[in-house]
Amino acid sequence: MSEEQDNDILLALVSSLTEKEHSTEVILDTLVQSKGDPQLAAQILNRNQPGSDDGAGKRKRKRTLDLDGWLKGTKHAKNIPRDASSPRSNSASPSKASTSSLRTTQDVDLMTILKQPSTSRKAPPRKQPLTLSSPEMVAEHTPCTMHLSALPSELASRLFYTLEDSSKNWQRNKWWLFDRLVESPHKTAFFVRKTDGISDDETWHESAQYWYNGRKTDRPETYPPEMEEACQIIERLVTEELRKRPFRYSLEWAGGDTGSQTDLLWRANVAASNRYEGRNESVGWHSDQMTYLGPYCTIASLSLGTRRIFSLREVIPSVESDTRSAQTFNIPLPHNSLVIMHASCQERFKHAIPPQSAMDIYRPTHPRFPGGPIEPSNCRINVTFRFYRPDFKPASIPRCKCDIPTVLRADMKNRIDGKKDSYWWACFAGAQNNGKTCNMWKIMDMEAEGRGPTIGSMRNGETKLDSSVRSARETEDIDGTT
Numbered sequence: 001m002s003e004e005q006d007n008d009i010l011l012a013l014v015s016s017l018t019e020k021e022h023s024t025e026v027i028l029d030t031l032v033q034s035k036g037d038p039q040l041a042a043q044i045l046n047r048n049q050p051g052s053d054d055g056a057g058k059r060k061r062k063r064t065l066d067l068d069g070w071l072k073g074t075k076h077a078k079n080i081p082r083d084a085s086s087p088r089s090n091s092a093s094p095s096k097a098s099t100s101s102l103r104t105t106q107d108v109d110l111m112t113i114l115k116q117p118s119t120s121r122k123a124p125p126r127k128q129p130l131t132l133s134s135p136e137m138v139a140e141h142t143p144c145t146m147h148l149s150a151l152p153s154e155l156a157s158r159l160f161y162t163l164e165d166s167s168k169n170w171q172r173n174k175w176w177l178f179d180r181l182v183e184s185p186h187k188t189a190f191f192v193r194k195t196d197g198i199s200d201d202e203t204w205h206e207s208a209q210y211w212y213n214g215r216k217t218d219r220p221e222t223y224p225p226e227m228e229e230a231c232q233i234i235e236r237l238v239t240e241e242l243r244k245r246p247f248r249y250s251l252e253w254a255g256g257d258t259g260s261q262t263d264l265l266w267r268a269n270v271a272a273s274n275r276y277e278g279r280n281e282s283v284g285w286h287s288d289q290m291t292y293l294g295p296y297c298t299i300a301s302l303s304l305g306t307r308r309i310f311s312l313r314e315v316i317p318s319v320e321s322d323t324r325s326a327q328t329f330n331i332p333l334p335h336n337s338l339v340i341m342h343a344s345c346q347e348r349f350k351h352a353i354p355p356q357s358a359m360d361i362y363r364p365t366h367p368r369f370p371g372g373p374i375e376p377s378n379c380r381i382n383v384t385f386r387f388y389r390p391d392f393k394p395a396s397i398p399r400c401k402c403d404i405p406t407v408l409r410a411d412m413k414n415r416i417d418g419k420k421d422s423y424w425w426a427c428f429a430g431a432q433n434n435g436k437t438c439n440m441w442k443i444m445d446m447e448a449e450g451r452g453p454t455i456g457s458m459r460n461g462e463t464k465l466d467s468s469v470r471s472a473r474e475t476e477d478i479d480g481t482t
């Protein structure tokens with residue numbers, strides 16, 4: 001079991017040890033009281049229950065969680081003040097050193113839980129992890145596509161060197177997890193593009209104040225020239241892929257699309273970068289925060305340097321958890337490969353870069369300088385090209401009672417693909433502020449909040465349909481409007 005899933009695991013553990021259901025907020029408060037010890041938290045909760053100290057044996061356990069259940073996330077996961085251990089991510093990934101005590105209690109509790117008598121319901125059979133070693137396998141099993149040799153190799157090397165140099169100044173994200181400050185086990189940086197990908201306005205981000213992990217972000221750097229060059233190639237590649245896809249989701253962004261075949265269906269205007277040094281640096285299971293990306297986003301993730309494993313795992317909706325179990329897919333990502341996380345990936349799957357027991361050294365194909373030596377490296381640089389939607393601009397993000405912009409999350413456990421998905425705005429102040437949160441959350445309402453245009457709203461309005469939208473209408477009713 002990965003120790004990256006602390007939040008989900010702790011909540012699942014406490015939940016499985018209590019005799020009554022408690023809200024996430026109550027469990028979290030109790031976990032804070034118990035300094036992250038799930039057994040103690042459960043004791044406190046059970047003690048505070050009316051009639052708690054008599055006939056405990058008579059009370060029925062409401063359910064038993066197995067390991068698979070933890071990995072799938074819990075019904076409580078939706079309100080967890082998750083960190084974003086990588087830029088714009090939705091889950092916790094504390095570094096090893098910072099979570100040692102949490103890990104100790106988990107080890108004990110894990111065994112306790114595993115030994116519990118099983119309920120009468122039979123859990124669906126566990127699935128073994130599957131390695132997806134080709135683009136065909138990736139497309140078959142996940143909402144992603146993989147593209148090898150995405151950039152001309154000389155550009156890929158140049159971008160690697162530029163970002164490797166720049167990464168000396170990158171930071172580890174820090175946030176509060178219960179009562180301790182934890183740190184991401186990799187370094188990150190955030191870049192904005194000169195223009196927003198829709199207009200020529202080069203001042204588009206000047207007035208924007210982004211928030212991340214409950215704190216205002218510094219003024220971001222602009223794409224370096226190599227990143228701009230790479231972005232233009234990747235935008236075309238993603239657009240080609242989008243045109244091939246059989247349908248688009250109703251809530252996908254549809255602005256800026258003129259319906260012409262030469263138009264780019266997808267653009268990027270920001271890039272979040274990660275640097276993983278050696279085989280132990282990692283990012284834990286998470287889905288990317290949607291605050292500025294909006295629902296059903298497309299993210300293009302470029303890998304440079306050492307080959308690492310990218311893991312994907314579906315979050316099984318609650319209604320299906322008795323009938324099917326999730327599978328972990330491991331995708332080895334070589335230098336200069338691109339994974340496009342297509343629309344629905346963030347709603348349905350969590351992803352991670354786990355620590356590895358072994359790792360190949362990367363030997364660049366081009367020297368840093370003409371005639372210079374080839375310098376082997378144990379570093380992987382990842383660049384995730386993203387599109388910050390104009391209808392989710394910072395000024396439009398609701399604030400919580402702490403007066404901090406909320407974050408947007410998908411209700412992964414209760415989704416009904418593409419039709420009745422719900423998203424909520426949740427307080428994220430707890431990531432800073434010594435872990436204090438107002439626990440506010442509210443459902444996002446696209447229409448009432450004046451967001452769009454989306455593929456669905458365009459379809460209703462019968463305007464500017466691109467070919468993939470038309471084919472969606474002909475083949476699959478994914479937006480639930482017909």
Ligand SMILES: O=C(O)CCC(=O)C(=O)O
Binds near residue numbers: 086384
């Ligand atoms: O390094 C990677 O490939 C994944 C990074 C990631 O998940 C993120 O930045 O949100």
Ligand SMILES: [Fe+2]
Binds near residue numbers: 286287351
């Ligand atoms: Fe991510």
